[in-house]
Amino acid sequence: MSARRVNGGWITFPFITGTVALVALAGNGWTANLMVYLIEEFNMKSIAAAQIWTAFSGSSSLLPILGAIVADSYAGCFTVIAASTLISLLGLILITVTAILNKLRPQQCNSNFCPNSSGSQLAVLYTGLAMAALGSAGTRFTSLTIGANQFDKPEDRSRFFNWCFVAQYVASVIGATVMVYIQDNVSWGLGFGLCAGANAIGLLIFLLGKRLYRPEDGPRGSPYGDLARVVVAAVKKRNIRLTLNNEDYYYGHHGQVTETAGPTSKKKFRFLNRAALKTEGDIRQDGSVAKPWRLCTMQQVEDFKTLLRIFPLWSSGILLSTTIVTQGSLVILQALAMDRHLGPHFKIPAGSMWVLSMISLSISLTLSDRVFSPIWRKAVNRSFTVLQWIGVGHILNTLSLVVASVVEAKRLGATHHHQKLSSLLLFPQLILVGVGLSLHHPGQAAFFYQEFPLSLRSTATAMASVTIGIGYYLSTLFLDLFRRVTEWLPNNINDGRADNVYWTLVAVGMLNFVYYLICAGCYKYQIRNSEGIGGANGNSASNK
Structure with missing residues (x-):
């Protein structure tokens, strides 16, 4: 009995969060530089490489729902996480092998000829990429479910979500910077190998914590x-x-x-x-x-009725994700057309600009849990509800689009006068995106976990990821529509009007926010004490 009492709680936090962080580091370490790897080592055209990168990025956000379905229906969270982490490890080993063995890559291009990859070379590469993406997706959000299952109090679960996201995004920053630097400046084999090593350590840490986790109910069918x-x-x-x-x-x-x-x-x-x-x-x-x-x-x-009531709120996250992903694509194009030098010797990689949002997100989550939430509770003797946190996130992300449109108009004006503005002007909008993500991303995870039927807890934490995946594909359609219908996005961004694209996204964001307010205003919480992020003494079920 005494052993049973210590199961669960914060003692499990290092094991679960350590796994999430290391898998995130490994995942971002290979995906952030995948496009460059395909172009430089597999002689792919830039458009083909970009399409492959987009497909894997979108799929990695949609695939977690498969892991959630298996966990909810048959295997349980522990088995799914352990198996998925092992699958991603095997995939990363395959990717590393393609970087080490010359036979698994086409010959380097020369001035006269650029050989294509053989079918067997692509088969090994795509198998590794698919396994790494599938395994990472099966671990990421199912880990949130098993972590939340260790706590009884909603405020503890909210704090867990906060700190787990902090660890995940800090690790993502390291993967997208340190690992990318090693791949670009030392060797692809070492960079991918370190990602595989991080994944292996993550698997080991998760297995070591098994005796501390709360026992799961046996499979109950789908x-x-x-x-x-x-x-x-x-x-x-x-x-x-x-x-x-x-x-x-x-x-x-x-x-x-x-x-x-x-x-x-x-x-x-x-x-x-x-x-x-x-x-x-x-x-x-x-x-x-x-x-x-x-x-x-x-x-x-x-x-079933509960899912019908939640669906409108879930759907409001789709257009929100679409605007964020679209802004991320345009930021890279803006950065390429701006002065990215920091001092005489360092130049910010355009693809690394988005890292600032992840840093902003991590800092905001930390301050939210340790500073803002306690101050708010002392001031008004109540916490924000999760829906209120998500709503503030909507506002901040729309505000970031307003800032982006103003900055782009200023950049275009300077370009017409043959001037190049510093890419530092992009920092405010990226910081706002990060702060907004720190509110609505963990807020969505906490809300869905809290409100979904008990039999669908793993599915609940994966639902926010599904909106991101759909956002990737809708963003592609949005950009293609702008290119076909308007002249705002030509091949050279300096000849277009990306500021108008941003203003259109502002309108989309505002309409979506109104839709969110209507959905949130009509929603009744399923349980009492629906605390906000990092909040105790939350509002009752009747509060909106």
Whole structure:
């Protein structure tokens, strides 16, 4: 019993967060410089390399949902994280081997000829990239779930999310700078090898903490099948009249709900209540369900309703992610057209400009937990709710787009007078992006974990990543639309009007924020004490 009492809690934090940080360092260490590696070592055209990089970046944000589904349905978080970290390690080893063995790369280009990669060379490369991306995706957000599962109090879970994101983004900065520097200036093999080493240490740290983690429930089958049965059963019984008698509804084999994520609300989405309405032949004599696709428990119906209520808030993150990703692409183009020198000998790489946002994010998360949240609680005796934190993040990211449009207009004016402005002018907008991300990114993770049905906790923490992945693809469509419909984004950014693109994104951000306010204003928390990030003594369920 004494051993059981020490399981979970902050003692598990170094093991879980250490794994998250090292996997993030390894992941950013190879993805940040992937485009350069493909161009320089595999003789790919820049457009082809950019397409491969975009595909892997978008997919790495969408793939975590697969790991979450497996964790929720069959294997549990621990098994998924351990297996995924091992898969990413094997992928990184393959990538390292392609950098070390000359036979796995095409010959260097010369003045007359630039040989293409062979099919076998590309097969090894793509296998390594796919395994590294899949493994990293399966670890990143499932680790948040197993970490949050170690705590009982919402304020402890919020602090965990905060500090876990701090560790993740600090490690990402190291990966995108130190590892990239080693790859560019020492050797690709050493740079990728160090990434593989970081991944291996992360796996070891996670396994060492196994005895301290809280035991997980055994596999309960796919909760997604239960959700599908709710829709099918409700449709099958669409012509049956609903009643107000609780005894007419099925609450499980023992006649009561054994697990609940929130209060029952039969009045909302009443059509779905038919899925739990008992009719002749639905139940066997022993009380079990005879026709699973015709009768569900009331808890399963309520879980489905919970997802319907959360979906509008989740969808508001898609356009937010799209504006952030689009701004990230344009910042690189702006930086390439500006003076990036810091002193006579150092020149900021254009691709590293976005690192400033990650640094800003890490500092903001630290100050939020240690400074701003305590001051706010003492001043008003209450905490921000997670939805309020997310809303402030929306505002700051829209403000960053306003700053970006003003800076770009100034840059274009200077360019027309044959002047080159310093890339330091891009810093304010990047800092604002980082501060905004520090609020809505961990806020979304905390909100989804708190509000999702208990059977979908791993899926909950992966949902924010899905919006980022969709944002990557929508950003590509946005930029392509601007190129086709307007003359704002020609091949030479100096001949265009990227400031108008930014102003369009400002309008998109403002409309999306209004949509978010409507969704947040209508939402009712599923549990009481819905604390904000780093906050105790949060608002009650009735507060919005």
